[in-house]
Amino acid sequence: MNSIRSGGRKAVALSVACALMLPMAALPDLAHAQSRAKKSTREAELESRVSQLEQQLAELKAMIQEQKAATSQATATAQAAQTQAQQTDEKVAKVEKTVAAVPAKPIFTSAPGVSVALHGFINANAFNQSKVFTYGNGASAEYPIPGLGGRVNDSLSGVDVRNTRFWLDFTGAKFTESWAGSGRLEMDFFGGFNGTGAYSQQQPTPRLRQAYMDITNAATGTTFRIGQMWDLMFPLEYVPQSLSHIAFPLGYGTGLIGWRYPGIILMQDLNHGSEGVKWRFDLGVFEGSWNGPGLTTNYLTAGNAGFKPQVEARLTAKGSNWQVFGAAHYSKLDLHGVDGETVTPIKSGIKSTAYEVGGMWMPGNFMIKGAVYTGTAIAQIFGDLSQFGDIKDKGGYLQVGYKFTPNWSLYGTYAGSKPNENDVLRWRTANAPGLLKNRQQALSLQYTAGAYDFSIEWLHSTLNSTTTNGLGRQRTSANELTLNGNYRF
16 A cells, blocks of 8 residues: 555656656757747848948949049040130130231221221420521421521520321222222421411421322232322431431431422332342332422422423332332423523523432341432432532431340431532522532430330531632531430320
């Protein structure tokens, strides 16, 4: 009985033990299951994070690609803009070069298609002279009045503005398809004075200098000039440099000859369009002129009797820094006058002839210009020391200049005229001295800045002449010192 009870108790105890062990046996599986669940959740979270990061990475890559594309496009655009800018700069440079080559347009116009340009200069000279000069004092002084006629107590002085000059250039007119027109109207203030009163000297009168038209064929290098202009004996491109003697140049009437006359000039380029030395031939016909016997202001002189024009020719050659010319003059004069009634005790007719050569050379900073002439009966073109008659004359001038700096320059000038003494005595006006020889020297220091010029100039002239009765001989010397200012526009 006891053994049965004991066995039952053991069975019950074993059962209880088993029952107690079952939960403990299940604990590892539960923990493992829980661990697996946690692991699955973490992996899911990691996978989600990785997926998110991959998505962000893809977005970043896309952004980088877009930025690269944008950068490439910007670079291409910048390069294209730079290329376009360079092309634009080149076009602008070409346009500027073309514009620079075209003459500046005039400020105002006249008739349709015709342009007008105003140019000139304002000139003032303060002067002091030791004697009275021929042609006038101040800017028109050339050589002294001989003997006591030019004497002053000490000196004379003044300020002269008569050199002031302006001109109008007309361009653009069409004559035909091949011929174009242009012209010039030029004035200064050497036309005398307004009356003779106390205030007249401050009222100089304008004077017509030139008034001509040009008809030009650019294809053939041919120009016809019609109107009043310088004759072909006047060395227009070789006039001595001076700020005081502009309208009346240094040496004028005493080595430098020529005058303005109405007429016509044919100017022809002989090797038009070719390289090297440029050759031009000019042929001119001008109205006749003399100092009488009739009115000089009404076409009643010996040069106006019948048809007796002045005929002149000039040949010019121009190189790179030099040019030379040769000119000739011829005319006939009827001293009986237009009415044919003037008595001519010496001779009734005169032939006026002259020959002239000259030129200019500019080596480096030097400038050399001059001309020489010989002729007979050429007072009408300021030869013979302005003594009218059948008088032989020879003369010339020379100027040497040097430019020290772009602003400072120095000029020295010599001019002279020597009419034939026997001819002078034969044609001398009664009770007036005969002019036999004149020498003129001048020295000028000039400063230039922009459109302004200033200078100090000294002129000395020595004149040999007869006395008023023609028997004696005398020498007259005179000096002129000027301070000059000039503004070009």
